[in-house]
Amino acid sequence: MKLLSLHVQDFRNLAAVELAPSPRATVLLGENGQGKTNLLEAIYFLTTLKPLRAVRLAELVRFGAADAAVAGDFEGPGGVRRVAVQVAAGGRTASLDGKALGSGARLDDYFEGLASVCFSPDDLLLVKAGPDGRRRFLDRAAFNRWPAVLGEAREYVRALRARNAALRSGTAEVEASFREPLVRAGARLLVRRRDLVAELAPRLRAAFAEISGPAAPEADLAYRAAGGVEVGHPEAEVAARLARALETRLERDREKGFTSAGPHMDDLVLALGGKGARLYGSQGQQRALVLALKIAEIENLRAALGRPPLLLLDDVSSELDPAKNRFLLGYLAALPAQAFLTTTDRRLIEPAAGPDTAFYEVRSGVVSPLVS
Numbered sequence: 001m002k003l004l005s006l007h008v009q010d011f012r013n014l015a016a017v018e019l020a021p022s023p024r025a026t027v028l029l030g031e032n033g034q035g036k037t038n039l040l041e042a043i044y045f046l047t048t049l050k051p052l053r054a055v056r057l058a059e060l061v062r063f064g065a066a067d068a069a070v071a072g073d074f075e076g077p078g079g080v081r082r083v084a085v086q087v088a089a090g091g092r093t094a095s096l097d098g099k100a101l102g103s104g105a106r107l108d109d110y111f112e113g114l115a116s117v118c119f120s121p122d123d124l125l126l127v128k129a130g131p132d133g134r135r136r137f138l139d140r141a142a143f144n145r146w147p148a149v150l151g152e153a154r155e156y157v158r159a160l161r162a163r164n165a166a167l168r169s170g171t172a173e174v175e176a177s178f179r180e181p182l183v184r185a186g187a188r189l190l191v192r193r194r195d196l197v198a199e200l201a202p203r204l205r206a207a208f209a210e211i212s213g214p215a216a217p218e219a220d221l222a223y224r225a226a227g228g229v230e231v232g233h234p235e236a237e238v239a240a241r242l243a244r245a246l247e248t249r250l251e252r253d254r255e256k257g258f259t260s261a262g263p264h265m266d267d268l269v270l271a272l273g274g275k276g277a278r279l280y281g282s283q284g285q286q287r288a289l290v291l292a293l294k295i296a297e298i299e300n301l302r303a304a305l306g307r308p309p310l311l312l313l314d315d316v317s318s319e320l321d322p323a324k325n326r327f328l329l330g331y332l333a334a335l336p337a338q339a340f341l342t343t344t345d346r347r348l349i350e351p352a353a354g355p356d357t358a359f360y361e362v363r364s365g366v367v368s369p370l371v372s
């Protein structure tokens with residue numbers, strides 16, 4: 001799936017952008033605060049229907065504007081499709097070839113062949129920071145792999161909110177009635193994450209060894225479920241185990257008004273030489289692990305989709321040491337992927353540029369082609 005053209009209107013500080021990306025690398029150059037990340041965010045939003053940074057969708061609408069819109073023409077095996085998304089006061093509306101999407105089935109059509117992986121400096125804290133970021137990584141990666149996860153994860157959050165409210169103010173009966181949907185949606189999400197971790201782990205090991213050399217310790221990835229829920233079983237059994245964990249914790253959860261077991265409490269453990277990288281890895285090793293994790297996700301999608309996902313790299317080169325940056329750019333140059341890279345310093349990403357690299361300048365929300 002190649003993005004042939006991009007149209008952005010009133011998205012963040014981008015009033016009106018028309019862009020014809022390169023089939024390979026498109027570089028967005030500009031000073032700080034000009035709108036480079038906003039443009040990546042527009043593409044990310046278009047391809048995932050999830051905001052990259054915003055907490056509320058309203059943040060995406062340009063100050064003073066009523067709504068924001070992003071549209072793209074994607075070329076795939078079945079021809080060219082136009083996907084579009086609009087944000088207004090009422091929320092988000094996605095459309096495919098001019099028809100608004102309502103039902104889940106149409107949403108599957110929307111995501112058919114679309115997948116994008118974003119890599120930003122914030123990701124470099126993935127190992128070091130709290131479990132929230134790792135769960136977020138897992139869910140976004142699982143959604144890239146299986147678009148149905150978008151709805152499944154939402155269902156889980158809805159069920160969790162309902163049960164937490166019941167724990168705080170409901171009777172035992174009300175709580176019990178909310179537990180079953182929570183267990184069903186929770187087990188589904190656990191199995192998705194477990195399967196994804198199983199796919200990513202060998203790829204992470206290989207990528208880390210390539211980045212760090214043969215003398216480096218072996219990298220590993222494991223899913224750690226809260227409440228001792230064992231996830232290495234068929235989904236129905238995982239559900240039974242989650243239900244038991246909730247039962248055991250019921251009194252405590254009622255006191256706290258909060259569900260203390262389930263995917264929202266779990267973690268992704270990254271290890272080096274059998275030891276937790278969060279506690280024992282050096283900063284350089286932790287960053288190499290994150291880079292390896294991103295490459296693992298890209299390679300996994302490439303194998304699953306038959307082609308690499310769309311890549312969005314937000315000023316990563318300035319945050320990586322020269323050796324890791326060389327590795328990343330070498331990897332990108334060899335990958336037949338469509339990529340967007342932002343930078344304040346053209347020299348940093350020059351090694352990834354080829355004859356078909358397109359350069360654009362971003363200044364005060366205006367995006368213009370640069371003739372190199």
Ligand SMILES: Nc1ncnc2c1ncn2[C@@H]1O[C@H](COP(=O)(O)OP(=O)(O)OP(=O)(O)O)[C@@H](O)[C@H]1O
Pocket residue numbers: 011012013014030031032033034035036037038039059060061062063315342344362
């Ligand atoms: N809803 C909005 N409406 C208008 N402007 C916005 C909105 N949200 C953010 N901005 C503006 O966008 C600008 C930041 O853009 P962006 O994050 O894309 O910068 P950047 O070019 O990537 O810079 P850096 O190199 O520092 O990361 C800020 O000036 C901010 O005020």
